[in-house]
Amino acid sequence: MNENREVSNLPNTKRTPETARPDSLNTWQSAIPHSENEWISMAHGGGGKLSQRLLDEIFLPAIGTLSLHRKLDSALLHFSGGKVAITTDSYVVTPRFFPGGNIAKLSVYGTINDLAVSGATPIAISAAWILEEGFPLSELKLLAEEMGTAACETGIPIVTGDTKVVDRGRGDGCYITTTGIGIVPKGRYVGPDRILVGDAILISGTIGDHGMAIMAARGGLPISTEIVSDCAPLHQLIDSLLHAGIAIHAMRDPTRGGLSSVLNELAEGVRLGINIGESSVPIAPLV
């Protein structure tokens, strides 16, 4: 096998096949065809082209359903009682505590926002924790409390959950996967296919704050903790716009890839161009 061919161009990361680990048990794994010498790289999770390829070339052909193909923040399901929205995200952020937030708060707010930008009223969240052996119970308690507080503040309950423990060195303290469900009120339809020529683009705040706060907290920037993440639940903000009769055509919650990725995706989806005046994009001076 040629192990040199890489799908990623990230520098300085030594890559060996995952199955070459000494503790790996290959009895059943040997059934897996390793004809393509391609491995997951960090860039596959970055929200850019490789993430897109992962979705287009692996997940959609294998699992493809209509709602997966639409690549929205939430899937919308029609059933006799109306429309249910469902969204899921794993949170693997490092560090877990950063200026303005933490992984637990973020997991609740992120899920609420994914539902809200789909026009849904969030009704419940599930939380699955993958804990690494050796994770301090005191920090787990603190994170659970942060999650409880976020649920309480937003009024969206955590209704079910799961905890799994993985061997030391097979995790990173804790990962949280939250899934949210919401109800889309009858007659409400918000979606990227409603975008029309002449639509204006509104941004709910300055861009890049969260990403820069995380980078600063990681110690990767020569600045301290002055930049604070703007992680916050937006369902009430969105609700008040909708109730005020503002005809919102589409909404998105930009995550990995940021504003430019979101606008690119929206533009491609409707085959329209978007004009952005650089000076009109709100960015905090520090960011």
Place this chain on the structure above:
Amino acid sequence: MNENREVSNLPNTKRTPETARPDSLNTWQSAIPHSENEWISMAHGGGGKLSQRLLDEIFLPAIGTLSLHRKLDSALLHFSGGKVAITTDSYVVTPRFFPGGNIAKLSVYGTINDLAVSGATPIAISAAWILEEGFPLSELKLLAEEMGTAACETGIPIVTGDTKVVDRGRGDGCYITTTGIGIVPKGRYVGPDRILVGDAILISGTIGDHGMAIMAARGGLPISTEIVSDCAPLHQLIDSLLHAGIAIHAMRDPTRGGLSSVLNELAEGVRLGINIGESSVPIAPLV
């Protein structure tokens, strides 16, 4: 800090605080109170007493909602259109392929079964993948196809998903968190509080097959692959019982802890005793 006090009694595992890792960035982590020198151990994920303590002492006080307190396989939410069931589970099984199944199939079947034993008709599943840098794309493709096949076979679509990539050594190839939602038909009520004196206990098959198949595949048993996991979707089996008018009071999908844990929990919940004739518990000779 006294690092010797442990909540677990697992032998031969060296324990150091998770935050003592050299690459850990403690700027924000230092806000966390480390007054209790207790760490997560593998036993916290085993489904026994420590798992129970984790839930009772950490999660319920912090996040506690009525449905979390009920500790059911799915939470049931009432809304104007009826009752929605929601369940979530992270799958971290090693090895990922075992006789009779694999992590992807298991994640779909497990979620479907958690809904079905709650009396719900499964309608959709979300799947969140946490991939480790270096995971072979060929295996990912195979697992995605297995998930797609399981969804297709059972008729329950995967409607939304997420993929995150974590650094090498911070994961274990791939973890999958599936969340399922289902609708509970009007008038159907299945739950452990309906258990009555005189109820009979039915088991859908021989016990221990899955656990032993996993142990055998891990190489921890002096036997080969003759034991096959019985992982399978049970929603149609359950549906046919319910449609035949069998008055099922409660159902459970035994996972970690197995039959004895489930029966213990059920008995404790209703403060009744359960008589089990050992010879009437179906166990395959090989198991």
